[in-house]
Amino acid sequence: MTPALSAQALTKDECVTGLRTVLGILEKWQATSDQACRILRISRSTYTRAKQRETNWSVSLDSDQLQRISLVLNIHGALRLIFDNPENVYGFAAMPNENEFFNGHAPLEIMARGDMISLYETFRRIDALRGAQW
Incomplete structure (x- = not known):
């Protein structure tokens, strides 16, 4: 896994790009909007604004959200x-x-519990399928 990104290392535009990219992936995974909000720890309004693709919208994400x-x-x-x-x-x-x-x-159900442990453990279990050693 790549090192955690610091919130200061990314511009608001980069945060928007990352958020929109991940929302696209979650959509393809068939995540509901509630699941996506819990997985990413974002508000419903942030979710809605990111999905609307407004060009002048920006967002600041904290280190937990970036992780x-x-x-x-x-x-x-x-x-x-x-x-x-x-x-x-x-x-x-x-x-x-x-x-x-x-x-x-x-x-997806496990990740949507919303806690970091469930998300991280889901990553670990899936990553192990490709032969990753922990």
Whole structure:
């Protein structure tokens, strides 16, 4: 996993770009708006404004929110390495998983609990599928 980004290291425009990119991924994973807001710890109004693609809109994200964006991007990257077809890359997160950690729940459900541990552990379990050693 890449090191956590500091909030000072990114401009507001870069925050918007990262947020919109991750919202696009979450949408392809079939996340609801409520799930996306919990996963990224953003408000409904921030979610709505990011989805509207206003050109003059900007947002400041704190280090926790940037870490969440990083984890979603890393999960997406791991899924792209594991699977060849887009159906699995984008469908895996919504599929029930019998792995002990997921216990029959979809990874998306676990991530949408909203706590950092669930998001991080989801990343670790998916990353391990590609052979990552922890």
